[in-house]
Amino acid sequence: MINVLQQQTNRFKSAIVKECVREIVRERLSGLRYDPEEVPELSRSLAEGIKDKVKDAGFDRYKLVVQVVIGEQRGQGVKMSSRCLWDADTDSYAEDVFINDSLFCVVAIFGIYYY
Amino acid sequence: MDFFQTRKQYFLVPVNEDNRRCIEGVIGGTDYNQSKVNQWTASVVEHSLTHLVKQGRPFKYIVNCTIMQKSGAGLHTANSCYWDTATDGSCTVRWENRTMYCVVSVFAVAVAL
Numbered sequence: 001m002i003n004v005l006q007q008q009t010n011r012f013k014s015a016i017v018k019e020c021v022r023e024i025v026r027e028r029l030s031g032l033r034y035d036p037e038e039v040p041e042l043s044r045s046l047a048e049g050i051k052d053k054v055k056d057a058g059f060d061r062y063k064l065v066v067q068v069v070i071g072e073q074r075g076q077g078v079k080m081s082s083r084c085l086w087d088a089d090t091d092s093y094a095e096d097v098f099i100n101d102s103l104f105c106v107v108a109i110f111g112i113y114y115y
Numbered sequence: 116m117d118f119f120q121t122r123k124q125y126f127l128v129p130v131n132e133d134n135r136r137c138i139e140g141v142i143g144g145t146d147y148n149q150s151k152v153n154q155w156t157a158s159v160v161e162h163s164l165t166h167l168v169k170q171g172r173p174f175k176y177i178v179n180c181t182i183m184q185k186s187g188a189g190l191h192t193a194n195s196c197y198w199d200t201a202t203d204g205s206c207t208v209r210w211e212n213r214t215m216y217c218v219v220s221v222f223a224v225a226v227a228l
Contacts, residue, residue, distance in 0.1 A: 040191050040193075043192065043193035044195075047194055047195035055197055063197060063199070063203065063224055064196065064198070065194065065196045065198070065205075065222045065224070066196070067179060067192065067220065068193045068194070069190065069191070070191050070193075071183065071188060071189060071190040071191070072189045072190070075186070076183060076184040076188055077149050077152060077183070078181065078183045079152045079153060079181070079182050079183075080179065080181040080182075082160065083163075083178050085164055085175055085176040086175040087175070108179065110222070112177075114227060115226070
């Protein structure tokens with residue numbers, strides 16, 4: 001039963017989602033400078049915006065988790081890692097990194113299939 | 116304490132405490148070191164995931180760890196999730212020492228059985 005359902009599903013395609021995310025991030029952050037007053041709201045609204053856009057991209061039966069990290073660029077070192085326990089046949093993720101000379105932004109979006 | 120709820124059952128899961136212990140175990144007492152940060156993030160994330168899996172609950176997990184050197188720069192993290200709020204949940208732990216910040220987020224998505 002589960003196999004039949006999977007064949008009819010539109011799989012979570014990393015490349016397509018990555019493109020979606022890239023467009024939104026570049027549109028919202030190009031030319032922006034890091035402002036500690038605005039960044040909390042910016043990161044929150046970017047996460048919501050990305051989630052809404054990917055939801056409309058037509059991946060039925062996928063739950064989405066979007067994580068956005070925005071930091072000030074001062075030449076410091078940063079490392080972000082993720083590990084997932086999931087079904088590798090159906091679940092996947094996409095990521096994007098944006099850097100300008102004032103800030104950096106990392107977006108990770110995970111798609112989990114709901115059986 | 117943070118809650119992960121499955122359908123009609125409520126589990127009180129001290130996920131935050133476990134995560135804090137994982138972080139302390141890997142980077143407690145060390146200074147930021149660029150050559151080691153890869154292996155630190157991998158360790159923290161693997162230990163967290165192992166602890167969660169040992170609990171044997173019917174969830175898929177996503178564990179995320181960010182380590183940043185302290186340099187006076189600001190860092191903001193935001194999440195947005197499209198899921199079933201009755202059964203799925205997340206929690207985030209912030210940890211710091213003299214030279215670095217560490218933020219660990221755990222997302223748990225219920226497996227429909």
